[in-house]
Amino acid sequence: MSFNPDELEAPEWVNSNFLKGVLEYNGEFTNVTIYDFQISPASAIGDHFASIMFRAKIQFSTQEHLNKECSIIIKTMPVIEGYKKEMMDKWGEAIFNTEIFMYSKVLSECSKILINAGYNDMLAAKMIYQSMEPHKVIVFEDLKELGYFMLPRIIPNENDVEVIFSKLGQYHAATFKLVAEGPKSLNQKGGLFNMPEDDMLTMFGNQFSFFKELVETLPGFEEASEKLAKIPLDKLGRKCKQLVNEPGSYEVLNHGDYHLKNMMFKGKNGNDVSEVVLVDFQVWHCGSPAYDIVYLSASIPPSMRPKACKHYFDTFIDVLKKSDYDGPLPTFELLQKDLKSYRSLDLFLLATFTVALGEDKDQKKEDVETLFTNSNLMKPFYSSPKYISYVKEVLPVLLQEGVLDDLVNFE
Template identity: 25%
Template sequence: MCSIVFDADVVAPPSHLDVPFFEEVLETALRTARVQLLSIHIRMGSSTGENYCSQIYRVKVSFKRPDHPEQHMAFIVKSIPHLDSVEFIDDLQVYLKEKITYYEVLPRLELLMQCNRRFGPKLYHYLKQPENSLVFEDLAEKGFVMASRELGLNEEHCQLVMERLAEFHATSMALAVVDPHIFDAYGDGMLSPRGLAKDDGLLMQFFSGNGKELHHLVSTWPGFEKIAEKIGKYMQNQRANLERSQAPQEKEVKVLNHGDLWVNNMLFKYDGAQRPQDLILIDFQLSVWGSPGIDLNYFFYTSLTLEVLRHRRTQLLRTYHARLAKTLLDLDMGIPVPSYEQILEEVHRRESYGFFASYGIFPTVSQDKAQTADNNLENFKDADFAKQKVRQMFQSRRLADTLRYTLPHFERAGVLD
């Protein structure tokens, strides 16, 4: 009989992760029903405070097949509880979108790349009730690991991200030609009107709290009086400004954006000298069809070291454009190749999305790991906790140094007008 063992760090063992559940996982992964589960070992798959909307579990199973010795496989289970505090998950259909992305979109994009590229992990199983749950291959078994969100990515990492992102965007453009309705479900992203509609909704409360704290912080900086005044006016119409930063525009280049492109949603593989050789993306639940400026600005203002952001942004955009053009030409489907100037224009038009990322997301990213243990959506429902946590986030030295550079840039770009 199969046994299930939960590590001590699994405080509330999920009852839906049972033997029949993993029997289905194995049948899909191995493409056979002739398999006998022997044992299941489940532990937490991420540090406390690193995942807001989901619980991540690492699972190792032992099993036997006829005429085979005992074998082992490892999986990642992503479980999204049904909670009132995360109503935007239903509003934005993030579970459905992620399921479609892994089952249908990514395999087709990889086929367009002639299977020379992996864009995401394999999805083996999903369950809607009692909790939205997705089961993936564990890419750690293939040597993929996360980089440091606290330090940010150096130029070598960023160049690789630009190359892979360009291939992802280019193949999505091709898939949209082959199947014109494939991305109809991708109209809602992180800043969709649906997700921001409620003043007391979690997303709007979170971004509003960050905006107020940004204004408070910058108001204390000598020499930033004009910028602080503009931020104050921007925050008076925050919802409209947020929606506008993502809203579709006429005649823009359109691609499938990952939608949440920051350090923790990337897994890197390194050579013996610890140089990044490969990259796979994870967490496609907020993907959105729209300008590549959405992904590019979000990545620039959440994931780079300040040194790279300050001095290598142009080189990164040139790398992105060169790989985008090459991929589209190699696909040989007659898709117009955007010029470098067009890509620059897309990025410039979405600088407002970069501003949002710089105060709405980056404060969390730059937080010291020791301060994130109690970060979860349930805690953020408490107004006093949220206020204290946001103030703590904005005390980060890395955040302050970055904002002193980026805010004048956003002012020059007209984002705050």
């Protein structure tokens, strides 16, 4: 397994004194003595971008317990100079504050709602330590030690899709109840599309060009190609930003980056999936559930999307009915209305994120920072037969529904 270059060595402050403070932080352990620890990268190359993550396996004792062991995940700011560090120097404080708020104030309440409704599987990893000074850092329990694993497939199968959409329905239902009944502090807008246009162009500009070049080569796609030529990325980004920031027909706390690498799974033989846990809540925002649904749909076969969406909504309603929520229930028609309005996001994701479906994970050599700063390395992905089949299936629908025309005329 290859690792991100900036995660080969942990910052020097990740030492025995820091680990002692982590273990004593929540009062579960006192008078900790660290005997030994090993630090290693916590994720494979390309699995995430903004932060750096390490696994610490610790041997320690306390006044009450001798010879204890534990494994934790440390998430902190990049220290090696480069594009990733430059981005996080700009956005890191907001991102870490956002995630700490979710783990400390929101997710525990969501778990209580779900358990009350009879949904007892873990929602998210337990946060065991957090700090903004002198270092921005969050520490979690190690889900791998609890039997969770990354999805062993690039493209999920039908069972995977049912599990991950059910989990989204559970999470959205719990947050819908919180938003409906809770404080205004949950009404945060933000996410990917509120970054400056220059950052958007740097990260995705070449990808959108590669997408247009691909469509130009596809027989029968001449009309789509002609209209795409009139849609610059900044216009598409502004349209998506408008969608994210306007009220939905009903509102939840979107995860904001709900894709397969921000989940860990449990199941038989490290392959068959029966449970999923969510990770990485750095860009959550309040808005229509259509955002997360469309975002997640970009990574599943188009033929599976209608059934998955209905399963999501059935789970969403089931949670609300079985909890003590007594307000009006959203309807499937409202969700379908919002999903239709979010078709511009469909186009953005098809042109950018979906292309990763054509990437063979066993052949992955470049970290995300390298791909963002030298996006020409992504051009070969746009010739993948798997990706091209997605484009041929999804793009004609967007054309027929008038999405490209709307974007051409969008100011």
